[in-house]
Amino acid sequence: MSGNNRSLTQLINSAAQRIDAYDKARPLVWNLFLAGCLLIGGTGELSGGGWRAISPNPGAPLWPAVVCAVGFPLTLLRRRTHPVESLLALFPLALLQGWSGVGLQVTVFCELIVIFNIALRLPMRQLALSAMLLSVPLVVGLARFPADGWVIPLQSALTSIAAVALLGIAWRTRQEYTASLRERAKQLEIERDQQAQLAAAAERTRIAREMHDILGHNLSVITGLADGGSYAARKNPQRATEALDAIATTSRQALTELRRLLGILQNETRATAPAELAPQPGLGELDQLIGGVRAAGLPVQVTVTGDLELEAEPQGRQLTIYRVIQEALTNTLKHAGPDAMATVALSRTPEAITAEITDTGRPGPRKPGGRGITGMRERSALYAGTLEVGPRPEPDEGWRVHLHLPNDEDDRV
Structure with missing residues (x-):
């Protein structure tokens, strides 16, 4: 019924x-x-x-x-x-x-x-x-x-006019209410589309940032190893073999990270079985990162100071620090020249954690505004941090990247 x-x-x-x-x-x-x-x-x-x-x-x-x-x-x-x-x-x-x-x-x-x-x-x-x-x-x-009964006809006529007027007002109110609902639905649809576009743009930015950090760093390390291996092949075949082994190891690491990233993206876009996920790199993998850069031919000195272990930081903040150090050292490999040296200084206080990466290479032609520097700034902004990138103050030569991440109240001890 x-x-x-x-x-x-x-x-x-x-x-x-x-x-x-x-x-x-x-x-x-x-x-x-x-x-x-x-x-x-x-x-x-x-x-x-x-x-x-x-x-x-x-x-x-x-x-x-x-x-x-x-x-x-x-x-x-x-x-x-x-x-x-x-x-x-x-x-x-x-x-x-x-x-x-x-x-x-x-x-x-x-x-x-x-x-x-x-x-x-x-x-x-x-x-x-x-x-x-x-x-x-x-x-x-x-x-x-x-x-004799003139009052009744007049009252009846005026009552009819009033009733019809009220009916018109009610109908008009209903039309205006319906129109407002349609306009609201239209605005909600527009806002939904805008939110979807913003989410898609943010996702594309995140993917581009991760791809740049993974491929850019590893390819720079491979390039440095290949150049060193080519030079050593003429004088020391054993060193050339070690360089080739290091290239193979770095390539496998890059492929592993790339497959993990693509697996996450595939899992987000398709309703299939969950992909096998691995944790994002953090400060615990910093030694491995520094080792790869040193193997590529860039001497790196690391100093860590602070009142707490850096690995106690939240995973997201660790990833930000790791990626900033990775991108800074990658830029040093690409632009600083063959005789450059790099320094990584990490410090944590109750108020903030800082990371400063400097090198002794030539400052040009490194210019702020590339995809890598933009990615570092975006990562810093996620945690209300600041990033300073530019040549070292005179008389020093080289390049300086300074990251400052303030601690949340819940993180302070």
């Missing part, structure tokens, strides 16, 4: 939507249809002669009745686009009806339809003025053809 009711409701709503769409596309058709029906009704009243029985003046001439029966429906043709003009066109006909004492049912319907459209489309002030204007012909008719 409930299923049938729902089907009937859906059928009615669908039919109403089709009628509304047809009316909006061809408003003149409905206007002519309504005016034609009322015109036929008025003509029927005149031909039957029953209008004299309900008229205040049964002996009224025929011509005012004919003018009202034809004129009232014609005033409705512009009621939706120009309701005030329809009211002004209807007003002299209403005065003629009241002055002559003619009574037609069709004219009452026309007046109420105009009042409904004014209530539906115009402000309350104009609605009140319109109701007062239509009450004038009623008063004129009662003054010219007084009757």
Whole structure:
């Protein structure tokens, strides 16, 4: 039973939507249809002669009745686009009806339809003025053809106008509420699309940052090892073999990290079995990172100071520090020159943790603004940190990367 009711409701709503769409596309058709029906009704009243029985003046001439029966429906043709003009066109006909004492049912319907459209489309002030204007012909008719029960007809007419006006206001409120819901749904859809685009952009940025850190560093190490192996092959074959072994080890590490990253991305984009995940590198893997850089030919000195073990830091902060050190040393490998040396200084206090990476190579042509430096800044911003990148102050030569991560209150001891 409930299923049938729902089907009937859906059928009615669908039919109403089709009628509304047809009316909006061809408003003149409905206007002519309504005016034609009322015109036929008025003509029927005149031909039957029953209008004299309900008229205040049964002996009224025929011509005012004919003018009202034809004129009232014609005033409705512009009621939706120009309701005030329809009211002004209807007003002299209403005065003629009241002055002559003619009574037609069709004219009452026309007046109420105009009042409904004014209530539906115009402000309350104009609605009140319109109701007062239509009450004038009623008063004129009662003054010219007084009757013992004149109060009841006047009260009935004013009550009908008030009821139709309230109906128009209620319909208008419903339309405005429906329009606001549609606008809100549209805005929510736009915001949803924008959030999806922002999330996709953030995800692309994260992927690009991880790919850059993984591939950029390992390829730089492999390049340094290959250059060193090529030089050693001419003088020390054993050193060349060690360089090739180191290249193979670094390549395997890069492939392992790349497969892990791709496995995570595949798991995020497809509803399949969970990929086998490995933890992101942290400060515990810093020795391995430094060892790879040293094997590539860059001497690195590491100093660690602080009141707590660095590995007690949260994993996300460890990853940020690790990636900043990795990117700084990668840039040193690529740009500092063959005789450069690097220093990594880590320090933790109750207020902050800092990492400073310096080298003794030539400062040019390293320029801030590349993908790597942008990634370091993005990682630092995740933890409200600051990153300073640039040449070392004179008279020192080389490059300096300084990371400052303030500690959260929950992390302080």
